[in-house]
Amino acid sequence: MLLVLDIGNTETELGLFPLREDGTAAPELAAHWRISSTQKQTADEYGVLIRQLFAMQQLELSAVDGIIVASVVPPMESLVRQMCERYFGIKAVFVEPGIKTGMPVHYDNPTEVGADRIVNAVAAYEKCKQSCVVVDFGTATTFDAVSAKGEYLGGVIAPGITISAEALFIRTARLPRVDIKRPPHVIGSNTVHSLQSGLFHGYVGLVDGILERVLSELGPSKVIATGGMARLLASGSRFLSEIDDALTLTGLRIIWDRNLHSRRK
Numbered sequence: 001m002l003l004v005l006d007i008g009n010t011e012t013e014l015g016l017f018p019l020r021e022d023g024t025a026a027p028e029l030a031a032h033w034r035i036s037s038t039q040k041q042t043a044d045e046y047g048v049l050i051r052q053l054f055a056m057q058q059l060e061l062s063a064v065d066g067i068i069v070a071s072v073v074p075p076m077e078s079l080v081r082q083m084c085e086r087y088f089g090i091k092a093v094f095v096e097p098g099i100k101t102g103m104p105v106h107y108d109n110p111t112e113v114g115a116d117r118i119v120n121a122v123a124a125y126e127k128c129k130q131s132c133v134v135v136d137f138g139t140a141t142t143f144d145a146v147s148a149k150g151e152y153l154g155g156v157i158a159p160g161i162t163i164s165a166e167a168l169f170i171r172t173a174r175l176p177r178v179d180i181k182r183p184p185h186v187i188g189s190n191t192v193h194s195l196q197s198g199l200f201h202g203y204v205g206l207v208d209g210i211l212e213r214v215l216s217e218l219g220p221s222k223v224i225a226t227g228g229m230a231r232l233l234a235s236g237s238r239f240l241s242e243i244d245d246a247l248t249l250t251g252l253r254i255i256w257d258r259n260l261h262s263r264r265k
Contacts, residue, residue: 001030003064003088004252006116007071007080009139010162011228012037014050015249019065023260025253029246031057039075046079047087067092068256070115070248093259095119100258105152116248117144118152120226123251125150127244128222133214134247135207135240137227139163143210145218153218156210161203161229168199182235204236211239 002025006013014033017025033053041049054061067084069092071077077094084092093099095115103122107113120134121144131148135141137160144155159167161180169177178195186201188194215221225233225240226247234240244250 001059001063001065002253002256003067004249004256005067005069005071005080005092006119006248006252007037007069007073007076008116009073010037011035011138013249014053015246015252016059016064017249017253023066024257027250027253029249031059032246032249037073037076039073039079041079043079043082043086046083050083051087061088064088064090066090066256068095068252069093070095070119070252072114072116093256095252095255099255101255102258103146103150103152107152107154113152114142117142117155119248119251119255120144121146121152121251122254123244123247124222124224126254127224127247127250130222131218131220132222132224133211133218135211135223135225135227135230136248137161137225137229137233141207141227143214145214145221147218156214158206158210161199161233164203165199168195180229180232182232200233200236204233207233207240208238211237215239 002017002019004015011034015029016031018030019025067090084090097111101118101122120136124132124134125146132146134144139160141158141160142155145153147153165180178192180199181196182200183193183196186197188197223239224242224244226244230243234243
């Protein structure tokens with residue numbers, strides 16, 4: 001099995017793909033989990049947690065033959081390396097400068113692009129084989145543009161809806177915390193619905209406004225959304241018609257396959 005990990009600022013997403021005899025990974029996810037990303041945990045604590053997740057699916061850690069990781073949290077990388085070596089006996093492959101992605105990066109400084117953004121772009125282009133925009137709703141919301149030739153062009157980074165809501169709740173003494181959801185009407189008839197309307201419709205307006213401008217520069221393109229809030233926000237968007245919850249994990253699987261030959265040298 002191939003274990004893939006996407007380490008974000010808020011959550012870490014894990015997935016398992018079956019490995020074929022030639023070392024490539026089959027496209028179907030065998031298991032999928034989300035856990036909190038916290039630098040306060042030790043390598044042992046993460047190892048025990050992952051062992052418990054495996055046990056719930058009646059899986060053994062020994063079933064894992066390879067591990068690939070994308071991380072945007074540098075302090076967690078050494079922790080995860082230790083965990084992989086101690087609990088799986090495997091040296092993890094990290095998506096970092098020098099790894100083969102199969103996608104040219106046209107960014108002023110390519111090393112500045114988050115690993116998750118490149119992984120998403122690789123998966124999206126492999127999926128549609130045309131120019132595309134990936135919208136990833138994480139702690140930050142990122143918009144990443146890929147050309148028709150499969151080149152990473154750059155993108156946009158905006159505050160995520162959850163941290164935007166948190167800033168509102170912290171800075172306003174009399175406004176209550178509310179669930180982020182689509183209210184029954186745009187015009188709220190109470191404080192809860194008014195807040196939900198501002199958060200939901202305001203953020204959909206941000207997403208659609210950015211996408212409209214990105215597409216005016218990029219030209220007609222496929223838009224693919226991923227991340228925890230993708231399905232909620234897609235319900236009010238003019239552009240978010242395709243959702244892929246496993247896009248990042250799929251991208252990690254593709255990059256694993258593309259580096260198979262170099263790992264065997």
